[in-house]
Amino acid sequence: MVDAAFLWGRLVGAQIRSQAQYRVSLVLEILGAFLLSFIDFLAIVVIFHNTPRLAEWDVQEVAFLYALSSISFALTDLLIGHLDQFPQKIRDGNFDIMLVRPRGTLFQVLGSDFQMRRLGKAFQGAAVLAYALTVLHVHWTIARVAVLLISVPAGVVIFASVWVVFGCMAFWTTDGGEFTNAFTYGGNFLAQYPIDIYSAWLRRFLAYAVPLAFVCYFPALFVLGKHDPLGLPRALQVASPSVAIVTTLVAGCAWRFAVRHCRSAGG
Amino acid sequence: MRLEWEIAKRGWRRYAAYPLATVAGMFTNTIFGFLQAYILLAVYRHRTSVGGYDSHDTLTYVWLVQALLMTVYAFGWQELALRVRDGSITSDLSRPLNAQRYWLAFDLGRAPYHFVFRGIVPFVVGALVFRLHYPNPIDGVVFLVSVLLAVVASLGFRFLYNLTAFWVLDVRGVMMVALTISLFFSGMIMPLTFFPTWLRELARALPFASFLQTPVDVWLGQYHAWELGLQVLWAAVLLALGQVVLRRATQRVVVQGG
Amino acid sequence: MIEVEHLAKRFVVRRGRFRRERHVVEAVKDISFRVERGELLGYLGPNGAGKSTTIKMLTGILVPSDGRVSVAGLTPSRQRIELAKRIGAMFGQRIQLWWDLPLVDSFDLLRHIYKVPADRYRTNLARFRDVLDLDSFLRTPVRQLSLGQRIRGELTAAMLHGPELLFLDEPTIGLDVVAKQRVRDFLIEINREDGVTVLLTTHDLGDIERMCERLLVIDHGSLIWDGGIAELRERYGAERTLILDLEEPAPPLEIPGARVERVDGPRQWLRFRGSAAELTARVAASARLVDLQIAETDIEEIVRSIYSSSRDPSGTASR
Numbered sequence: 001m002v003d004a005a006f007l008w009g010r011l012v013g014a015q016i017r018s019q020a021q022y023r024v025s026l027v028l029e030i031l032g033a034f035l036l037s038f039i040d041f042l043a044i045v046v047i048f049h050n051t052p053r054l055a056e057w058d059v060q061e062v063a064f065l066y067a068l069s070s071i072s073f074a075l076t077d078l079l080i081g082h083l084d085q086f087p088q089k090i091r092d093g094n095f096d097i098m099l100v101r102p103r104g105t106l107f108q109v110l111g112s113d114f115q116m117r118r119l120g121k122a123f124q125g126a127a128v129l130a131y132a133l134t135v136l137h138v139h140w141t142i143a144r145v146a147v148l149l150i151s152v153p154a155g156v157v158i159f160a161s162v163w164v165v166f167g168c169m170a171f172w173t174t175d176g177g178e179f180t181n182a183f184t185y186g187g188n189f190l191a192q193y194p195i196d197i198y199s200a201w202l203r204r205f206l207a208y209a210v211p212l213a214f215v216c217y218f219p220a221l222f223v224l225g226k227h228d229p230l231g232l233p234r235a236l237q238v239a240s241p242s243v244a245i246v247t248t249l250v251a252g253c254a255w256r257f258a259v260r261h262c263r264s265a266g267g
Numbered sequence: 268m269r270l271e272w273e274i275a276k277r278g279w280r281r282y283a284a285y286p287l288a289t290v291a292g293m294f295t296n297t298i299f300g301f302l303q304a305y306i307l308l309a310v311y312r313h314r315t316s317v318g319g320y321d322s323h324d325t326l327t328y329v330w331l332v333q334a335l336l337m338t339v340y341a342f343g344w345q346e347l348a349l350r351v352r353d354g355s356i357t358s359d360l361s362r363p364l365n366a367q368r369y370w371l372a373f374d375l376g377r378a379p380y381h382f383v384f385r386g387i388v389p390f391v392v393g394a395l396v397f398r399l400h401y402p403n404p405i406d407g408v409v410f411l412v413s414v415l416l417a418v419v420a421s422l423g424f425r426f427l428y429n430l431t432a433f434w435v436l437d438v439r440g441v442m443m444v445a446l447t448i449s450l451f452f453s454g455m456i457m458p459l460t461f462f463p464t465w466l467r468e469l470a471r472a473l474p475f476a477s478f479l480q481t482p483v484d485v486w487l488g489q490y491h492a493w494e495l496g497l498q499v500l501w502a503a504v505l506l507a508l509g510q511v512v513l514r515r516a517t518q519r520v521v522v523q524g525g
Numbered sequence: 526m527i528e529v530e531h532l533a534k535r536f537v538v539r540r541g542r543f544r545r546e547r548h549v550v551e552a553v554k555d556i557s558f559r560v561e562r563g564e565l566l567g568y569l570g571p572n573g574a575g576k577s578t579t580i581k582m583l584t585g586i587l588v589p590s591d592g593r594v595s596v597a598g599l600t601p602s603r604q605r606i607e608l609a610k611r612i613g614a615m616f617g618q619r620i621q622l623w624w625d626l627p628l629v630d631s632f633d634l635l636r637h638i639y640k641v642p643a644d645r646y647r648t649n650l651a652r653f654r655d656v657l658d659l660d661s662f663l664r665t666p667v668r669q670l671s672l673g674q675r676i677r678g679e680l681t682a683a684m685l686h687g688p689e690l691l692f693l694d695e696p697t698i699g700l701d702v703v704a705k706q707r708v709r710d711f712l713i714e715i716n717r718e719d720g721v722t723v724l725l726t727t728h729d730l731g732d733i734e735r736m737c738e739r740l741l742v743i744d745h746g747s748l749i750w751d752g753g754i755a756e757l758r759e760r761y762g763a764e765r766t767l768i769l770d771l772e773e774p775a776p777p778l779e780i781p782g783a784r785v786e787r788v789d790g791p792r793q794w795l796r797f798r799g800s801a802a803e804l805t806a807r808v809a810a811s812a813r814l815v816d817l818q819i820a821e822t823d824i825e826e827i828v829r830s831i832y833s834s835s836r837d838p839s840g841t842a843s844r
Contacts, residue, residue: 007637014634018625025437032443039447043456049463050317051310093619099586101638102609178291182298190302197309202301263602264588265537 004107011111019116026116033120037074040192041066041128055196056229064132064224066192068216070125072155073188074118080160082113083167084180090170090262099263106164106255136224144223147238151219154240158215161247162187168258187212196229203230214243274369275376282380289384292337296389300333304397307457318460318467324487327400328458330393331483334386338378339417339478341455343442344425346370348432360517367509371422378418402486409495413482416498420477423505424449430509433516454480474501526690526722527560527583532592534578552578554746555592560724562689565716567737568726569828575746576726580692583724584614597690610639613683617695620667620675621682627664628678632685639686646685653681656711673704680711690722691715697729709735730828742831750831757827767795767804770816780807791815 019026044066048059057065086109089095098108138144166180191212195203206213214236221228222237282289304326311322320328336342347370350356359366393399402410428445432438450456452475459470459480470476477498484490534553553575560566570576581587582594585601585608594601599608615621622631636646654660657677662670670678676696683691693712697705713736715721725732733740733754740757742750750757767783770792777785783797783804797804801819808814 003640010634010637014623014626014630017630018623021625022437025440028440029437029443032440032447036443036447039451039456042451046457046461046463046466047306047310050461051313053313054306054309055312093616096581096586097614097616097619097621099605100584100609100612100614102606102640103638104606173287178288178295182291182295186295186298186302189299193306193309198302198305202305260588263586 004103007103008107008111012114015114016116019114029117030120030123033117034124035120037070037121037124040070040189041124044192055194057194060132060135061220061224061226062192062194063128064136065194065216065220067125067129067132068151068155068220069188069191070128071122072152072159072215073191074121074125075152075156076159076163078114078116078118078122079156080110080163080167081115081118083109083163083170085113086167087170087173095262105259106252138223139225144225147219147222147240151216151223151240154244155215155219157244158211158240158247159184159187161244161251162210162212164251165254168254171258171262183210191215191217194229207232207236211243211247214240270364271368271372271375274372278373278376279380280376281373282377283384292385293388296333296336296385297392300330300389300393301396303329303333303457304393307461310461318458318462319489320458320460320487323398323400324489325458326393326397327487328454328483330390330397330399331486332455332479333393334390335382335414335417335479335482336455337381337385338414339421340374340378340381340425341421341450341453341478343446345429345432345438345442347426347429348438348442351429351432352438357520360520365510365513367426367506367513370426371419371506374418374422378415382414400487402488406485406488410482410485413485413495413498416495416502417478417482420474420498420502420505423502423509424474424478426509427505427512430512430516433519449475449478452476453478454483458483474505477501526562526564526597527558527724528593528595529559529583530557530593532556532579532582532594533590534575534582534587535590551746553582553589553743556743556746556748557592558741558748558751560722562722563716563720564739565712565723565737566725566739566741567733568724568741568743569728569733570726570743571832574743576743577694579743580694580724580726584612584692585609610686611688612690612692613686613688614692615679615683615694615696617676617693617698620679622667622675622678624668625666627666628659628670629663631667631678631682635682635685641686645687649685649687650681653684656714657681657707672699673701673707676700676704676708680708684715684721688721691724693723693725693727695727695729696725697727697732705729705731712736742828744832757831758821764796764798765801766820767797767801767808768818768820769793769795769808769812769814772813772815775812778808778812780804780811782807 041063044059044062047054048062052058054062095105098105101108163180163184166183169179187210190198190206195206195213195217198206203213206217218237219240220226222234228234228237307325307329308322310317311325315321317325347356347366350359359369424445428441429438431441435441452459452470452473454470454476459467459476462470470480481490481494481498484494532553533551533555536550536552538548538550556575556579568576568579578587582589583596583601585605588602596608597611599611601608622628623634632650641649654663657680659677659681662674662678665674667675667678680696683693691712696712697708700708709732712723712725716723725737727733737754739753740750741748766786769778772791774788774791775793777788778793778795780795782799783795785793786796787794795804795808805817808817
C-alpha cells in the first residue's frame with residue numbers, strides 16, 4: 001500500500017517534470033484555468049445581486065459551499081480528469097500495455113497523467129474559501145475544523161468514484177464520453193449550490209444515488225452550524241468519510257467488472 | 268456557390284457521423300438545463316421579476332440557451348489552430364479558396380445539425396416539465412434569422428482566436444481567456460438581464476451578446492430592431508477582422524517558409 | 526514454458542449502426558502447441574489470421590473462449606499480475622516509454638513498477654547499455670529518438686526486470702538493415718546465454734531465417750504449421766534455383782528435370798528438384814557455362830505456398 005503510494009508519486013512526478021519543461025506555457029495555463037473557473041463564482045455574485053437569499057442561504061454561505069465544491073472538483077480533475085481521454089487510449093491499444101504490467105489497471109490509469117493546469121481551479125477555490133471564512137463568523141470547534149479538513153479529501157474520493165464509475169463506460173462504447181460529462185461537470189456545477197433549491201427527486205438522487213451532497217452540502221451545514229432547511233438527520237453531516245469509503249468500493253467493483261468485460265470481449 | 272454547398276455538407280456529415288456522441292450530448296444539455304432552471308428559479312422565490320424577465324421568461328431562457336449552445340458553438344473550438352500546429356495549414360493556404368470562407372461554409376453546414384439534434388430534444392423536455400413562453404409567428408421567423416446571425420458572429424470570433432496559433436505556441440491559454448470572456452458576456456451563465464445595470468450595458472456593447480442573448484430575446488419578444496442590426500454589425504466586423512489577421516498570418520507563413 | 530490446448534477465441538461483432546446484427550467471428554479456432562524453456566520461435570501469419578489474438582491470450586490481455594493456456598505454470602487470464610512479473614512484452618508499434626522524459630527516466634520508473642532490486646537493475650542496465658549501445662542517447666527524451674534508438678530502448682525496457690519469457694510483436698518493423706541485425710543479435714544472445722524463451726511475431730522473413738529454429742504459422746485462426754525451419758524447407762522448399770551464367774545469351778535451355786523460370790541476357794534461372802550435381806552435369810553437357818550458383822528457396826515463397834496449400838488441402842505445394 002505504501003509502496004503503491006510511492007510509485008504513484010514517482011509516476012506523477014514524471015508527469016510534472018515533463019510539463020515543467022514548458023514553464024511559461026504552464027503558468028499561463030494555470031492562470032487561464034483560474035480565470036475561467038472564476039466565472040462560476042461571478043455567476044453566484046450576480047445571482048445574489050438580484051436576491052438577498054438563495055433558498056435559506058445567504059451569499060457568504062453559498063460562497064463557502066462553492067469553495068468546497070470547487071476545490072474538491074479541481075483536485076479530482078487533477079487526479080483523474082484524464083479518464084475522459086481513456087476511450088482513445090483503449091482504441092490505440094495502450095490499455096494492453098497496462099495489462100502486461102504487474103500492477104492494477106486503475107492504479108496505472110491514475111498515475112498516467114497529472115495535468116498541472118487544473119491547479120488553477122483549485123487556487124481559485126482556495127481564494128474564495130479564504131474570503132468566505134473571513135466574512136463568515138464561524139464558531140470554530142475542534143469537530144468543525146476536523147470536518148472541514150476531512151471533507152476535502154472525502155469529497156475528492158466521492159467525486160473520483162463517480163468519475164470512475166462513469167469512466168467505465170469507455171470499455172463498452174467509445175463515443176459515450178459525454179454522458180460522463182453530465183455527471184462530472186454537472187456534478188460540480190450543482191454541488192456549488194445548496195441542494196434545497198433543487199426539486200425533491202433531484203435532492204434524493206444527490207443524497208443517495210450519486211452522493212454528491214456529501215461533498216459539500218452536509219459538511220457545510222456542520223461547519224457553519226446551520227440548521228438544515230430540509231430537516232434531515234444530523235448524522236448525515238459527518239458521514240462524508242463513510243460515504244467516501246462506500247463509493248470507493250462501488251467504483252472498484254465497477255472498474256473490475258468493466259475490465260473483465262474488456263478482456264473477454266475486447267479485440 | 269456549389270463549392271460552399273459541398274463544404275457545408277461536409278460540416279454536417281462530420282458531426283452526423285457520431286450519433287452516440289450527439290445523444291450523450293443531448294443528455295448533458297438536458298441535465299444542465301434542469302440544474303440551471305432550479306438555480307435561477309430559486310431567485311424567484313423572493314421576486315416576481317428580474318430585469319424585465321418573469322420566471323417563465325427565465326425558464327424559457329434557460330432551455331433555449333441549452334438548445335442553442337452547440338448550434339452557436341459557444342465552447343472551445345480549435346480545429347483551425349490544430350491545423351496550424353501540425354502544419355497542414357500550409358496546404359490549406361495554397362488553395363484558391365479563402366480559409367475563412369471555407370470554415371464559414373463548414374460551420375453553416377454544421378449548425379443546422381446541432382440545431383436539430385442537440386437543440387430540439389432538450390428544449391422539448393424543458394417544455395414538458397416547465398411552462399415556457401412561445402413566440403408569435405413573426406418573432407419566430409426573426410428568431411431563426413437571429414440564430415443564423417449568431418452562428419456567423421460566433422464563427423467570426425472563433426476564427427479570430429484560432430488565428431493566434433500562427434503566433435502563439437499553444438492556443439489553449441488564449442482559448443481559455445477567450446472563453447472566459449465570451450461565455451460570461453454571451454449570457455450562457457445567466458441572462459444578461461440579471462446583471463447589475465452597469466455590467467449589462469457593458470455586455471450589450473460587446474459582440475458576445477449577439478451569440479446567445481439576442482436570439483433568445485427575439486424568441487421572448489423582448490427586443491428592438493436595432494439589436495438585430497447590432498448582430499449584423501458584429502458579424503461583419505468579426506469577419507472583416509478575421510480577413511485582416513488572416514492576411515497577416517499568411518504573409519508570416521510565406522516569410523518563414525511554412 | 527507455454528502449454529496451449531484447444532485454445533479458441535470468439536468475438537461478437539455488431540455490424541450496422543442502429544439495426545445491430547450479431548456476427549460471431551472466430552479469431553482463433555482450436556490451437557494447440559507447446560513451447561519448451563529456452564526456445565526461440567517465430568509466429569507467422571497473414572494479417573487478421575489470429576496472431577495478435579493468440580499473443581493477447583498468452584499474456585493475459587484477453588480471456589480465451591475455450592481451451593486451456595498455461596504460461597510459466599500460470600493461467601494468464603486468472604493470474605495476470607503474477608505472470609506479468611515473469612514475462613516481458615514489446616509491441617513494435619506501440620510505445621511503452623514515457624514520451625517527454627529522458628530514456629533513463631523511463632527505465633527508472635519501470636524498475637519501480639516491477640520492483641527490481643537496485644543492484645540487479647544496475648547490472649542489467651549496464652549490460653544492455655553495452656550490448657545495445659545505449660549510452661549515446663540514454664539522456665535524450667524519447668520523443669527525440671530515431672526509430673532504431675527507440676526500439677533498442679523498448680527492448681531494454683522489456684528486459685530490465687529479467688523476465689524468463691519475452692513476447693515480441695514486430696520488433697524490427699521499419700528498421701534499416703544495420704539496426705535489424707543489431708536487434709537480432711541481441712535476441713539471439715539473450716536466448717542462448719540467458720536462456721530467455723522468445724516468441725516473436727513478425728512479417729519479416731529475414732527475422733525468421735536468421736533467428737528462429739522453429740516456426741508456428743497461423744492462418745484463419747488455425748495452426749497450419751508447427752515445426753522446424755529445416756523441415757519446412759524440405760517439405761515445401763523442395764524446389765531450388767540454379768543460376769547459370771552462360772558464355773553468351775541463349776534461348777531458354779531445355780533440360781529434363783528443370784524448368785527455366787527467367788532469362789536475363791546470358792543469365793538463366795532454372796528451377797529443379799533433387800540433386801544439384803546431376804543437373805549441373807546435364808547443363809554443362811548442353812551449354813557453355815562461365816559460372817553457376819545454387820539458391821535455396823526463400824522463406825517467402827515457402828510461406829506463401831503454406832498459405833495457399835492450407836486453403837487448398839487437396840493439392841501439394843504447386844507452382
